[in-house]
Amino acid sequence: MGSRIPFITVEGPIGVGKTSLAKAISERFEFALLKEIVDENPFLGKFYTNIDEWSFQTEMFFLCNRYKQLEDINQFYLEKDQPVVADYHIFKNLIFAERTLKAHQFQKYLQIYDILTADMPVPNVVVYLHASLDTLLDRIEMRGRDIEKNIDPAYLSQLSMDYEQSMAQFEKSHPDIPVIRFNGDQFDFVQNKEHLHKILSEIEDIILEKGVRHNELA
Numbered sequence: 001m002g003s004r005i006p007f008i009t010v011e012g013p014i015g016v017g018k019t020s021l022a023k024a025i026s027e028r029f030e031f032a033l034l035k036e037i038v039d040e041n042p043f044l045g046k047f048y049t050n051i052d053e054w055s056f057q058t059e060m061f062f063l064c065n066r067y068k069q070l071e072d073i074n075q076f077y078l079e080k081d082q083p084v085v086a087d088y089h090i091f092k093n094l095i096f097a098e099r100t101l102k103a104h105q106f107q108k109y110l111q112i113y114d115i116l117t118a119d120m121p122v123p124n125v126v127v128y129l130h131a132s133l134d135t136l137l138d139r140i141e142m143r144g145r146d147i148e149k150n151i152d153p154a155y156l157s158q159l160s161m162d163y164e165q166s167m168a169q170f171e172k173s174h175p176d177i178p179v180i181r182f183n184g185d186q187f188d189f190v191q192n193k194e195h196l197h198k199i200l201s202e203i204e205d206i207i208l209e210k211g212v213r214h215n216e217l218a
Contacts, residue, residue: 006031006083006207007073007121011092011167012129013160014151015140016184021129021199022087024189028200032077034086037065039147047100048150055100056109059093063113066090070120078121089126090117095166099158125206126177127199128167131184133157139184178206 008025010018019035026033038044047058070090077084097109131139136156140148171179182189182199189196 005078005081006085006125007078007123008083008085008125008127008203008207009089009123010085010087010127010129011089011163012131012184013136013163014148014156015136015143016129016131017139017190018087018129020190021127022085024196024200025085025127025203029083029085029204031083031085034069034073034084036069036086036088037062039145040065045147045150048148048152051100051155055097056105059097059101059109060112062096063093063109063116066093067116067120070117073121086123089123090120091166091170095159095162099162122174122177124177125203126170126179127203128163128179128181129184130160130163130181133160135185136160180206 006029008031010022010025012018022033022035025031041058041061043054043058043061047054066088067090069086073084073086076082093113094110097113098106101109133153133156137153140151140156167179167181170177180202187195187199189199
């Protein structure tokens with residue numbers, strides 16, 4: 001991908017507001033919006049009921065669909081100089097897979113992941129949203145997805161810790177990619193327009209500072 005073309009990904013645990021913020025970024029800066037496929041996963045509801053039984057099928061579905069979406073980013077957006085914001089980064093696959101898969105399954109999964117992502121586009125800005133367990137549970141309840149009603153709070157708590165560790169590792173291994181962190185307990189960008197404006201302003205500052213082409217930000 002062209003390193004000067006904005007490609008932003010928004011990441012964080014379930015319920016933190018990734019899609020809402022990605023939509024706001026897309027509307028504010030007129031970026032193409034790429035949303036991950038969630039509800040279409042036929043295994044997800046079963047996964048939340050029985051993680052051990054349905055984890056491999058669930059994770060492979062997500063991996064294959066996210067790989068296809070990354071191909072589309074190259075073909076339809078970045079090659080045509082169209083900035084993109086996505087409500088996920090594909091590295092999240094490893095966060096979920098390492099937590100839910102058995103050791104021998106994860107090794108096979110990792111081999112497939114490495115092959116599929118070897119030449120995929122890499123974002124030049126990552127927005128990381130995090131929040132307390134209570135906030136995540138409240139927001140999951142508010143959005144009322146049937147598929148998420150059986151999420152175990154202990155699983156969600158562990159997932160949040162996994163995200164923290166993975167983001168720290170990401171920052172060490174990708175020092176050239178800025179990670180902008182926002183605490184969902186302090187920023188309610190869905191209900192509070194001032195909070196949203198602050199977040200969008202900080203994202204714009206980072207884009208300009210990194211020297212990516214910003215004529216679309218006018």
